[in-house]
Amino acid sequence: MWEIFQSARLRRLFLAETVLLFVVAVLCVRLRIGAGYPGLPVGVELWAYWQEALLAGVVVPVSVQLAMYYLELYADTPPGSRTQLLVRIQLAHVIAGVALALLFYLFPRFRLQRLALLMSLGIGQWLLFSLRCHFEEILVSGSVRRRVLLIGAGELAQRLGRWLLSRPGAGYELAGFLSEQEPEMAQTLIGRPVLGGYHELLEVLHRHEITDVVFAPDDSRGEAVVMQKLLTAKLHGTNVWSALSFTAELTHSLPIELLKPADVVFDAGFTPPPWTIGLKRGFDVVLSLIAILLVSPILLVVAIAIRLDSPGPALYRQARVGLRGRLFTIYKFRSMRVAKPGEPLRLTAHNDDRVTRVGRFIRLHRIDELPQFFNVLLGDMSLVGPRPEVESSVKELRTSLPFYDQRHAIRPGITSLGQVRFGAATTLNEARERLKYDLYYQKNMSIAFDLSILIDTVKVVLLKIGAR
Numbered sequence: 502m503w504e505i506f507q508s509a510r511l512r513r514l515f516l517a518e519t520v521l522l523f524v525v526a527v528l529c530v531r532l533r534i535g536a537g538y539p540g541l542p543v544g545v546e547l548w549a550y551w552q553e554a555l556l557a558g559v560v561v562p563v564s565v566q567l568a569m570y571y572l573e574l575y576a577d578t579p580p581g582s583r584t585q586l587l588v589r590i591q592l593a594h595v596i597a598g599v600a601l602a603l604l605f606y607l608f609p610r611f612r613l614q615r616l617a618l619l620m621s622l623g624i625g626q627w628l629l630f631s632l633r634c635h636f637e638e639i640l641v642s643g644s645v646r647r648r649v650l651l652i653g654a655g656e657l658a659q660r661l662g663r664w665l666l667s668r669p670g671a672g673y674e675l676a677g678f679l680s681e682q683e684p685e686m687a688q689t690l691i692g693r694p695v696l697g698g699y700h701e702l703l704e705v706l707h708r709h710e711i712t713d714v715v716f717a718p719d720d721s722r723g724e725a726v727v728m729q730k731l732l733t734a735k736l737h738g739t740n741v742w743s744a745l746s747f748t749a750e751l752t753h754s755l756p757i758e759l760l761k762p763a764d765v766v767f768d769a770g771f772t773p774p775p776w777t778i779g780l781k782r783g784f785d786v787v788l789s790l791i792a793i794l795l796v797s798p799i800l801l802v803v804a805i806a807i808r809l810d811s812p813g814p815a816l817y818r819q820a821r822v823g824l825r826g827r828l829f830t831i832y833k834f835r836s837m838r839v840a841k842p843g844e845p846l847r848l849t850a851h852n853d854d855r856v857t858r859v860g861r862f863i864r865l866h867r868i869d870e871l872p873q874f875f876n877v878l879l880g881d882m883s884l885v886g887p888r889p890e891v892e893s894s895v896k897e898l899r900t901s902l903p904f905y906d907q908r909h910a911i912r913p914g915i916t917s918l919g920q921v922r923f924g925a926a927t928t929l930n931e932a933r934e935r936l937k938y939d940l941y942y943q944k945n946m947s948i949a950f951d952l953s954i955l956i957d958t959v960k961v962v963l964l965k966i967g968a969r
Contacts, residue, residue: 510672511575514633518569519562521628526557526621533617557613560604561621564597571960572596587630594626646674647712647740649747650705652727654680654690655719657744657759662691664751671751676709681718702730706739717744753922754937755944757904765907770944773911777946784948785884789877796871803834803859803868810859813839816872821889824912829881831889832872836860867962873915885951886914887939898932908939911946918942921957 530553569575572589580586598618605612613621649665651658658678665675677696680688684695696705705711714734716727735741742750745759765771793800804815817835820828837855856864863869876882882889887908890898899905919926919935919942926932942950 511577515566515575518566518629518632521632522562522565522621522625523558525625525628526561526617527554529620529624530554530557530613530617532620533614553613553617556611557617557621560601560613561597561618561625564600565593565622565625567956568593568596568600570956571963583634586633590626590630590633594622598622646672648676648710649673649713649715650676650679650696650709650711652679652699652702652714652716652731653718654678654684654695657719658715658717659691661715661717661744661748661751662693664748666691668751673713673751676711679705699727699730702727703733706734711739713740713742713747715742715744715747717747749941749944752937753941755941756937757902757933757940760904760940765904768944771907771910773946780948781883781946781951782880784951785877788884789874792871793874793878796874799868800871803863803871806859807835807857807863811838811857820892821913822892822895822909823881823889824909826895826906826909828892829876829889831881832875834860834863834869834872836864836869870915877915881912883912883914885916885918885942885954886912887942888917888920889913898929901929902933902936904940905936908936908943911943916954916958918954921954921961 530550566575569590572593574580574586574589574593580589601613601618651662662675662678665671665673675693677694678690679697679699679702680695681699683698688695696709702714706714714731716731718724718727731741745756745764748756748759807815813835815835817833817837818830819833821831823829836857837860838857840855860869873882877884895905917939919938922938923931923935926935942954
């Protein structure tokens with residue numbers, strides 16, 4: 502679930518605010534109850550208090566922080582002013598209050614006393630604002646950053662250094678480089694010092710309090726000597742990374758330019774165990790059935806609106822490449838006019854003139870994707886997985902992008918990490934960037950990861966990010 506937050510500073514801030522909201526909710530329940538529950542024996546009264554306190558401690562932080570997440574309060578770029586910050590925090594508490602009121606109305610057996618809920622939301626918003634204004638710097642300061650040493654002084658090491666410097670909130674600090682040859686006096690690369698040669702590795706680790714070492718030379722000369730020293734460093738508690746693994750940790754994607762066939766062949770992460778596949782399939786079926794039941798009125802209304810807006814069927818069917826390269830038929834609501842006889846096929850472009858009036862609305866709000874829940878029930882798709890492409894695009898991309906076919910090792914999805922982190926891919930370079938996220942998801946696939954992507958997908962839909 503931590504994939505939602507792509508920097509260490511946001512994770513620390515999130516945890517601090519979770520604790521604050523939990524404590525506030527529990528104390529407000531205690532204040533509201535006062536002397537206790539009239540007419541209840543002491544033992545029953547104590548249980549009733551802890552039951553309500555626990556409920557408050559769970560639902561208040563979850564609802565408030567989910568609303569804050571969707572209002573971009575856990576983004577790497579903070580609001581521009583304290584006024585904007587306060588308004589967003591207050592709006593998040595209003596949204597959470599309305600959602601909880603509706604929830605308690607639907608499930609009256611599980612409800613908080615109104616005054617306790619109002620006190621929790623009222624006190625919580627001002628404490629959160631105060632925390633962000635006065636104490637955030639303590640929580641997210643660089644005092645807890647891990648110090649990184651890059652072994653190498655060539656193009657690869659400098660590229661990793663730039664990525665590291667461009668992500669100050671990731672929780673790492675670049676201490677410097679080691680070069681194969683003895684460095685010149687006061688030599689620097691990208692503004693960081695070259696701290697010594699390979700033979701000085703252990704001394705540099707101790708002298709500069711290094712916590713993490715990344716092996717990133719451009720060639721393998723002298724590798725045997727360095728490996729022996731890295732083994733010693735690892736035995737003494739230093740974290741040792743390859744360039745590939747550290748970049749994946751830093752960028753939350755898998756850089757295909759650093760990926761080798763052996764990395765895929767021998768990494769168990771690219772071959773999830775059968776129980777993971779089975780659990781994911783059950784998760785897909787249950788959530789798809791629930792989703793179809795909830796949106797069935799919307800499906801009917803949209804189908805009627807499409808038929809009234811333009812001639813042609815309500816559903817659009819197209820062959821896509823799925824699991825292990827097999828073709829399947831994907832279902833979507835038709836958002837474009839029916840092609841005229843002899844009209845050449847072409848990919849969707851921005852501001853495409855073939856999009857209908859209803860089509861523009863359903864594409865903007867991603868309603869056109871809803872029939873794909875039936876694809877999930879049929880077993881052709883999953884809720885989360887790489888987005889399926891047409892066969893012609895796959896044939897072109899597999900010749901241009903290394904490891905492109907690896908994305909077909911799992912079922913394609915209605916949504917994907919690439920979709921929520923990068924967006925639509927209409928060019929070769931965009932397809933390359935999105936592939937990095939698809940492979941990273943495949944290597945780290947889990948139910949918790951799926952949940953984080955689904956939460957992100959709701960955010961993308963609400964903010965209309967990447968809609969065409």
